[in-house]
Amino acid sequence: MKRVLVSGASGLTGKSIVNELKANQFEVTVLGRNLVKLKKELPGLSGYIEWNYSEESIAGFSNKVEGFDSVIHLSGAGIIDKKWSDDYKKVIIESRTKTTSALIKALSNCEQKPESFICASAIGYYGDTGEFEKNESDTNGKGFLPEVCTAWENEAVKASEHGMREVRMRIGVVLTAEGGALKKMLLPFKLFIGGPIGSGEQWMSWIHINDLAAAFVFAIEHKEISGAINGTSPYPVKMKHFASVLGKTISRPHIFPVPSFVIKLILGESASTVLESQKVYPKVLKESGFNFKFPELPAALKNLLK
Numbered sequence: 241m242k243r244v245l246v247s248g249a250s251g252l253t254g255k256s257i258v259n260e261l262k263a264n265q266f267e268v269t270v271l272g273r274n275l276v277k278l279k280k281e282l283p284g285l286s287g288y289i290e291w292n293y294s295e296e297s298i299a300g301f302s303n304k305v306e307g308f309d310s311v312i313h314l315s316g317a318g319i320i321d322k323k324w325s326d327d328y329k330k331v332i333i334e335s336r337t338k339t340t341s342a343l344i345k346a347l348s349n350c351e352q353k354p355e356s357f358i359c360a361s362a363i364g365y366y367g368d369t370g371e372f373e374k375n376e377s378d379t380n381g382k383g384f385l386p387e388v389c390t391a392w393e394n395e396a397v398k399a400s401e402h403g404m405r406e407v408r409m410r411i412g413v414v415l416t417a418e419g420g421a422l423k424k425m426l427l428p429f430k431l432f433i434g435g436p437i438g439s440g441e442q443w444m445s446w447i448h449i450n451d452l453a454a455a456f457v458f459a460i461e462h463k464e465i466s467g468a469i470n471g472t473s474p475y476p477v478k479m480k481h482f483a484s485v486l487g488k489t490i491s492r493p494h495i496f497p498v499p500s501f502v503i504k505l506i507l508g509e510s511a512s513t514v515l516e517s518q519k520v521y522p523k524v525l526k527e528s529g530f531n532f533k534f535p536e537l538p539a540a541l542k543n544l545l546k
Contacts, residue, residue: 241265241266241267242309242310243267243268243307243309244261244267244268244269244308244309244310244311244312245269245289245305245310245312246261246268246311246312247270247271247291247311247312247313247314247315248314248315248316248360249271249272249282249314250270250272250274250277250278250281251314252416252419252420252449253314253360253411253414253449253453255281255282256416256449256450256452256453257312257314257452257453257457258270258282258285259453260453260454260456261456262285264457266457266460267286268285268286269285269288269289270285270287271289271305272288272290272291273290273291275290289304289305293338293339293343301342301346302346302347302350304346305343305350306350307352308354309354309355310355310356310358311343311347311356311404312360312456312460313357313358313396314360315335315336315339315340316332316336316360316392317331317332317335317336319362319364319385319510320510320513323508323509323510324384324508324509332388333387333388333391333392336388336391336392336395337392337394337395340359340392340395340396341395344357344395344398344404347402347404348401348402353402353404354404355405356404356405356406356407356459356460356463357396357399357404357405357406357407358406358407358409358456358459359393359396359399359406359408359409360408360409361389361392361393361408361409361410361411361468362385362388362389362410363411363412363445363470363471363472363518364385364389364513365385365386365389365390365410365468366380366381366386366518366520367380367381367382367383367386367516368383368512368516368517368518369381369443369517369518369519369520370517370519371443371519373476373519375470375520375523375524376410376467376468376469376523376524377523384512385512385513389410393408393468396408400466405466406466406467407465407466407467407468407469408467409455409459409469409471410469410470410471410472410520411447411452411471411472412445412447412470412471412473412518412520413445414446414447414449415446415448415449415540415541415544416448416449417545421514425437425486426490426545429486429490429492430490430492432492434483434486434487434494434496435483435487435494435495435497436480436483436494436497436498437479437503438479438497438498438499438500438503438514439500440479440483440497441479441480442478442479442516442517442518443476443479443517443519444477445470445472445518446476446477446482447471447472447473448473448533448534448540448543448544450533450534451473451532451535452471454530454533455469455471455530458525458528458530462528464528465524467524469522470520470521470522470524470525471525472520472521472522473522473532473534473536473537473540474521474522474532475535475536476518476519476520476521477537481537485537485538485541486541489538489541489542489545490545500515503515
């Protein structure tokens, strides 16, 4: 049975990935600062490792992470948890770059290094794509989110310098009934005041959480894959279409748009995460034979909101 180490496992995406790994007979150990929380939220795993990247010595930590076949690294502060002050921007970047750097350094000192190091990233790497579709061969965009993702990935690629196959999963808008973007968008619809955000013309590249979890397992099992992967459905939609499908799925109107200025007042600079266009295609997953269970939006929302 192969052993997998997962950081950042207590989030919605992390929990789903852990469950998918268990369903595929992997032995899972999770890594985090709060062992009590990890054991409560993710019971019955093979192991729990306490880790504070800013305090732990690399040598001491290497002993704790010895012997894993693969590592999935998801740690990072929430992008829209707070407004983007200069201080919080620093937290967003360092919570990704410093944890990635520390983890790779520790793994590089292991006698048995993991075969694969799979690090989360985001389609924010591409910036505002407008009407242009981007895939993994395209370069990074401009702005704060491309800066974050580029710095993050620059640390992740260093895993390959130590003999590990590195994969960077550029994640789109993750759809799950448990929380995240979908839960926030549902409230106005339930109050009969739902509609598209901003102009409605911006592209939204989304993925069902089950498909995303399966994509991480796929990346572990398919050793021919390395480098960037877009974790998105092959069928992105415009925001106005998303609102229409969501409204029809829960039998609510979808005619009340939320103006851009309102979103900017609420979120500040981080409003770009929902107002900018992100049209992204998962070329690597499709060409590698990955089978999306929910490639199209109506079936995905029906499954999540049934």
